Amino acid sequence: MKALLLNGKNEWKTMKVEEIDSPTPKKGEVLVKIHAAGLNPVDYKTATNGNPHWHYPHILGLDAAGTIHAVGEGVTGWKTGDRVVYHGDFNKPGAYAEYGVTTAHTISRIPDTVSFEEAAALPTAGYTAYQALFRKLPMSSIETILIHGGAGGVGGFGIQLAKATGKTVISTASAHNHEYVRSLGADYVIDYSKEDVKARVMEVTNGRGVDAVLDTVSRDSATSSLDMIAYNGHIAHIAGAPDYTHIKPFSKVISYHEVALNAIHHNQDEKAERDLAKIGDELLSLVAEKKISPLVERVIKMEEVPQTLLELSERHVKGKIVAKIQ
Numbered sequence: 283m284k285a286l287l288l289n290g291k292n293e294w295k296t297m298k299v300e301e302i303d304s305p306t307p308k309k310g311e312v313l314v315k316i317h318a319a320g321l322n323p324v325d326y327k328t329a330t331n332g333n334p335h336w337h338y339p340h341i342l343g344l345d346a347a348g349t350i351h352a353v354g355e356g357v358t359g360w361k362t363g364d365r366v367v368y369h370g371d372f373n374k375p376g377a378y379a380e381y382g383v384t385t386a387h388t389i390s391r392i393p394d395t396v397s398f399e400e401a402a403a404l405p406t407a408g409y410t411a412y413q414a415l416f417r418k419l420p421m422s423s424i425e426t427i428l429i430h431g432g433a434g435g436v437g438g439f440g441i442q443l444a445k446a447t448g449k450t451v452i453s454t455a456s457a458h459n460h461e462y463v464r465s466l467g468a469d470y471v472i473d474y475s476k477e478d479v480k481a482r483v484m485e486v487t488n489g490r491g492v493d494a495v496l497d498t499v500s501r502d503s504a505t506s507s508l509d510m511i512a513y514n515g516h517i518a519h520i521a522g523a524p525d526y527t528h529i530k531p532f533s534k535v536i537s538y539h540e541v542a543l544n545a546i547h548h549n550q551d552e553k554a555e556r557d558l559a560k561i562g563d564e565l566l567s568l569v570a571e572k573k574i575s576p577l578v579e580r581v582i583k584m585e586e587v588p589q590t591l592l593e594l595s596e597r598h599v600k601g602k603i604v605a606k607i608q
């Protein structure tokens with residue numbers, strides 16, 4: 283099969299499409315003929331740092347959509363030709379390849395009206411936003427939420443999902459993305475590079491602060507967000523835990539929620555693994571019903587993945603970019 287091969291630690295900028303043997307599904311796994319693969323910051327991050335579980339050449343890419351080509355021993359409920367999407371384990375060979383293997387209990391069925399490119403945009407960013415909002419934050423008690431990085435993948439799904447449940451959504455983005463972020467459902471958008479974010483959040487919430495923050499930016503961003511949270515509020519963080527040493531006990535009583543989507547694959551907790559498939563099903567239904575956008579801004583070729591990851595590493599890409607594999 284053709285695959286984009288990473289030949290060593292931090293060599294992702296020079297990856298090339300080459301021939302390599304196709305994988306074989308083991309017990310409980312499926313072999314998927316991959317049609318589209320979503321790009322994510324985790325690709326260049328893991329490739330830069332390397333991973334002791336990898337054997338080079340390694341294949342990057344976590345978000346794959348395609349058709350089942352073969353099922354391994356013991357797999358029930360799935361057959362050749364089924365259209366599926368999955369979030370892969372970053373310890374294993376990934377999605378920038380014509381074929382990929384994954385565990386059958388973590389895959390979701392793609393409705394006929396949803397394209398492979400749309401489905402491939404969902405897993406890493408969409409499942410993370412979904413998990414933060416509906417598995418971590420107590421959404422029934424939240425009225426206002428600050429979602430940082432509204433123009434990015436996780437932020438974009440987060441805004442749409444929070445808005446769909448009737449929350450007041452405040453987001454941050456560069457000025458040229460404000461219209462886009464509003465179109466996703468944000469009620470207020472703050473230009474983090476020019477405005478005083480805390481002052482604006484306090485103004486918008488009449489001095490109270492927000493019930494919850496979803497931080498998609500950094501440890502610093504998560505730390506400064508603590509001062510924008512109302513009493514008994516929450517923060518879900520995906521890009522660095524906040525330093526809460528300045529928050530005194532018996533003061534704001536903030537709850538802290540870590541989201542680390544890929545860790546699901548590494549904990550041998552089958553309940554959590556099966557939940558990936560449920561989250562995928564739910565997001566695919568929302569896309570099929572046109573209740574949320576899959577955020578696909580651009581479809582590229584597999585050969586263009588390295589230069590596009592370089593663009594992603596500059597951290598100003600809007601929405602999602604997907605590679606068409608075959």
Ligand SMILES: NC(=O)c1ccc[n+]([C@@H]2O[C@H](COP(=O)([O-])OP(=O)(O)OC[C@H]3O[C@@H](n4cnc5c(N)ncnc54)[C@H](OP(=O)(O)O)[C@@H]3O)[C@@H](O)[C@H]2O)c1
Binds near residue numbers: 323406498
């Ligand atoms: N823990 C997990 O499970 C998990 C899962 C998924 C992703 N992540 C991590 O979460 C982060 C976000 O991922 P992503 O897929 O959404 O893509 P991303 O590439 O980080 O998002 C790009 C967006 O970030 C915005 N941005 C950059 N700096 C910002 C700042 N200081 N304040 C507000 N917005 C800012 C940019 O908006 P403007 O161009 O408008 O400035 C751009 O649209 C990444 O670091 C990723 O690795 C973690």
